[in-house]
Amino acid sequence: MSSSVVYHPGDGYLAWQQYRRTPSSNVDQYAGYSHIVAAEPNDAVMGSAVGELSRGLAGMTGKQVSISRIAVNAPCIILGILGTGTAVDEVFSEGVSGTLKAEGYVIRTDSNTANIAIGAVTSAGMLYGVFHLLRIMGTGGSVEHLNIAENPVNQLRMINQWDNMDGSVERGYAGQSIFYEDNRITSNLERIEDYARLLASSGINAIAINNVNVHRVESRLITAFLPDVAKLAAVFRAYAIKLFLSINYASTIEIGGLPTADPLDSAVREWWSAAASEIYSVIPDFGGFLIKADSENRPGPFTYGRDHADGANMLAEALKPHGGIVIWRCFVYNCKQDWRDRTTDRARAAYDHFKQLDGRFMDNVILQVKNGPIDFQVREPVSPLLGAMPQTNQVIEFQIAQEYTGQQRHVCYLVPQWKEILNFDTHLKGEGTTVKRIVDGSVHSNPYSGFAAVSNIGNDTNWTGHLLAQANLYGYGRLAWNPELSSEEIAGEWITLTFGTEKSLYQTLLSILMDSWEIYEAYTAPLGVGFMVNPDHHYGPNVDGYEYSMWGTYHFADCHGIGVDRTSATGTGYTSQYAGLNMALYESLESCPDELLLFFHHVPYTHVLHSGKTVIQHIYDTHFEGAERAARLAAAWELVREQVDEQAYRHVADRLAEQAEHAKEWRDRINTYFLRKSGIADQQGRTIYE
């Protein structure tokens, strides 16, 4: 413990880029590295790589860093594009560049000179290599014998901002937008650049900068606001991040002056073609369009008797000549359902809408599929649409923003959830057809594939509202780069980079993060049933909050039992959307996993789970335990008070205290609801308000 060092994240702005004096037994190793060898940067990304390395080394060694074109003294850190005759070519064999993808890199320590060389085939790869080295040093790793070759597993590693130009953030829990205020694009490009640095350092390479719900003003991002969009694109470009825009499907009407948005209308197609040309004339490497159409009252091709493929292809055709792509969201369902209608099942909607369109989309269209069939609940099954369209590009959509998982007032480290989803075996092409192999494109050999996720940041100083929610942003990027990283590894990296290596602090934070999802699930909606939140803002318990609404999210609790029968035998038939083995797994009450039981089956409260408990006793037990465990998080944090600065300590302590209190409200409302409804007492006789 003597060598352990504590970082003081303070207000949290630096996040995992503290670049403080390094806290490890390897600290002496780093001290000598104050010289960088690099060719004159020939693009902005290379400039960022050199700049970031320089900044990082200066911070971690406490020494001034020098930069030269050729190696003048050792040890130094040598950067170079492989095969261009720089010093790195002396370190790496000729064949190594063939093993690298565009964004890959190699890192090697020369055992003689102690020089560290980073090679890549693009400046983007170089930037990622630099961030890798800085991560090693930031976490106190040895740099004596580095021999690393890395490629990203996923091609598209994207962030979706749900920012509105009025400055609000839809489902934002960390203040206002950093991109917009008063219906204008921000002039504070410094904050944007700091965000770009955070994203690039975690591995992100694409961003859509406005909400998928595109209002009148944001419709003009592709026209009147283009000059300002170009400024943002330049900031992200320097960190190898492509900029996308969410567009309004009805732009031809709203801003184009046309009477229609029919995707087969030639005037409409020409308008989009001209709009794309205009965008690319200003932003030559523009990523493309993200679009939510015919969903939750947004316009779309249905109005004209066309389908999603017609709509997406119209846009894809306009972007194709410029290398752009269309990302079309599959979050399509009937949001005006009659609660009395038991035949409609929202869970079926994405699959029912899109599966039949496989093969109809152009090759620069990607479908963006939410991880589950409903909407980012704390627990739901994997969307059966993932992988079910072999001829169609797909990306998976996660939500880093904790809309349904505590809204960054509760701690809920989501990487374990995402891992579970990515490791789910769809059996679509036999055993081992995991979701991660679908979304990395290897199962169906799609030209495009990858990850997208809704950001959790705003203009709060610490970016994410809850300081610990930074772990989700960091973890998302790392997982998108390499889904094989474990939740613990990622959490450990984030903790060490942010707080240092002091062991009790590290262990406490690791426990808090690793337990948090399970705890949150325990005191909220049970057994996969979902929702039970207050309408609209989705915060806090409300068992019947959505029960009689038009949103298609019901639990059907009565005095006998609860759950949604989605079986093929007696229910909505949703189970049939899964491949045979999974269908059988979910269809049968015997084999259905406990944690998803109420998603797939309506059962009596007295039904006995695999755990040996009845459903009702499970509800009581998990809610008492969940609230207790939430309280223990706060207690555990108190024990490391001396190991962290007061500002960060107080911030986290306040949030954990709020969570503990709110967990009791969850516990009591859920328990009271079910005691009143079932009439079945708690076997342990604990306090449930009648």
Place this chain on the structure above:
Amino acid sequence: MSSSVVYHPGDGYLAWQQYRRTPSSNVDQYAGYSHIVAAEPNDAVMGSAVGELSRGLAGMTGKQVSISRIAVNAPCIILGILGTGTAVDEVFSEGVSGTLKAEGYVIRTDSNTANIAIGAVTSAGMLYGVFHLLRIMGTGGSVEHLNIAENPVNQLRMINQWDNMDGSVERGYAGQSIFYEDNRITSNLERIEDYARLLASSGINAIAINNVNVHRVESRLITAFLPDVAKLAAVFRAYAIKLFLSINYASTIEIGGLPTADPLDSAVREWWSAAASEIYSVIPDFGGFLIKADSENRPGPFTYGRDHADGANMLAEALKPHGGIVIWRCFVYNCKQDWRDRTTDRARAAYDHFKQLDGRFMDNVILQVKNGPIDFQVREPVSPLLGAMPQTNQVIEFQIAQEYTGQQRHVCYLVPQWKEILNFDTHLKGEGTTVKRIVDGSVHSNPYSGFAAVSNIGNDTNWTGHLLAQANLYGYGRLAWNPELSSEEIAGEWITLTFGTEKSLYQTLLSILMDSWEIYEAYTAPLGVGFMVNPDHHYGPNVDGYEYSMWGTYHFADCHGIGVDRTSATGTGYTSQYAGLNMALYESLESCPDELLLFFHHVPYTHVLHSGKTVIQHIYDTHFEGAERAARLAAAWELVREQVDEQAYRHVADRLAEQAEHAKEWRDRINTYFLRKSGIADQQGRTIYE
């Protein structure tokens, strides 16, 4: 039927002041009255009286109306202040003026000359007399043998506008404010005058022109905005309506620059005294202040360890030298209740807060008490605070705005509800101590007493959103004038004045209005339990909408039963706030009236009502019947399509159709909720969604 005439209310703007060619067999009687005899008006109210009579006669006779100071030809209508040597003194005996209160009047037809004389002791009385005569003619009554003497039963007949200066109306269901827009007072005084005419014609004599929730901007109505307030006061003054302002209790801090609002602080008292003087220098007949303090997060004397009497007396002292009054609302309760806390009962709050303060208030303070202990529900008991403070002035507060009774999208004629409340026997001073005798001041001989009510108007062309909701505004004024008028009489007047005398139309409208409260109650919250509405906006069914909230409005439904035990024996003791006979009535499950059962008792679903039905079957039956009856209202209206103009027909038809549809939603949500919760099937096997 041949003599029946149909008015065409069209867009509804003229409301009950159609002044069209009169629709009765007495039409020939009116034709001759085209001459008015009146002294030169010496005040604005007399001018309004003459003007209104002239306008009304011209409209109803179709002839030009002439006016002279002395009688020149007969028949004519002679107006005069009694005992001032005008022509009316020849008609009425000397003693008659002694029988008149300030606002009273006499009307007599001279059997020889056929002249109609209207006498009063004030110009206000004259105005009311004129409106009475116009009402007779507007409803087709005979004027051949008039011999009328009328005094208002209630002294204060007040309207509360819940209008905000941003143009919104709290609990407004008829558009935006007619008083304000963009944080300024309107310059459209014509619409204000038309509103004053409507109010005066129904008998209203006071108005508070801004919301009791006073925001920063409205705090300055008593300072910066005074010149514009004076313009509004002048408009209302001409119709004998006194203007009041809702004030911010913390004005001394918010706009006065003082550090406190302590009511016993001399600087605070001086500030208010100066503020009052300033107001009266601009508006010499200013009515006074309406105030909501220490209620729903509004500031008040509690902050300083003072009580309501301290706060009210501070203001009363400032107003006293000018003849002004303070109207202090008793809507005070803990709005941050923990739903788990079963010892706190919101129903008790007003009585518990105020009863003990009897005798402490200055004689120009009036307490304004909501009609029931909760909040304007479709059914609740009468507030036990009414009449319980013999030494304190009280007015009753009704809500014409249909916040909990269909929000002017459903028809709900409230006069029968108000009548039931007014006729309630409190037994406070023996049998016959009815609420109406308390609020008219006769029981306790209070210097001030009367009615107040929240207005239901906005800038919709027809004033009230739903055309039929005009009947509530009209009926409120008429009832405040004379609580002995029957619901049918008032409805009949309104129908005839608005739609004419065509019998099928009249009967249909009368049935719609008279049945509407019962129908609305039938398909909404049952047996007096209240609420079961969506939070915040309060529209539409949501059984658990307030069940776990901080607002203190619970039903405690579980799988066995429902209701709030407010008995003294086993419950919250609320029943003890009633005089002995009423306490016994409500305390006993045997004697408690069915319609209030769940307000006072928690009972099993199988409890048998006096009606012979179980509670659960009552719920099912009333909800099926209520929805059916709502549908029949729409059907009945269709049958009189030919008897009304297309615009008014369509408007009412659309609202009734919406109501019928929404009543089904109420029916199904309530029935499903209770079927799921109780597990008890409908005896008649009707469709209840499971």
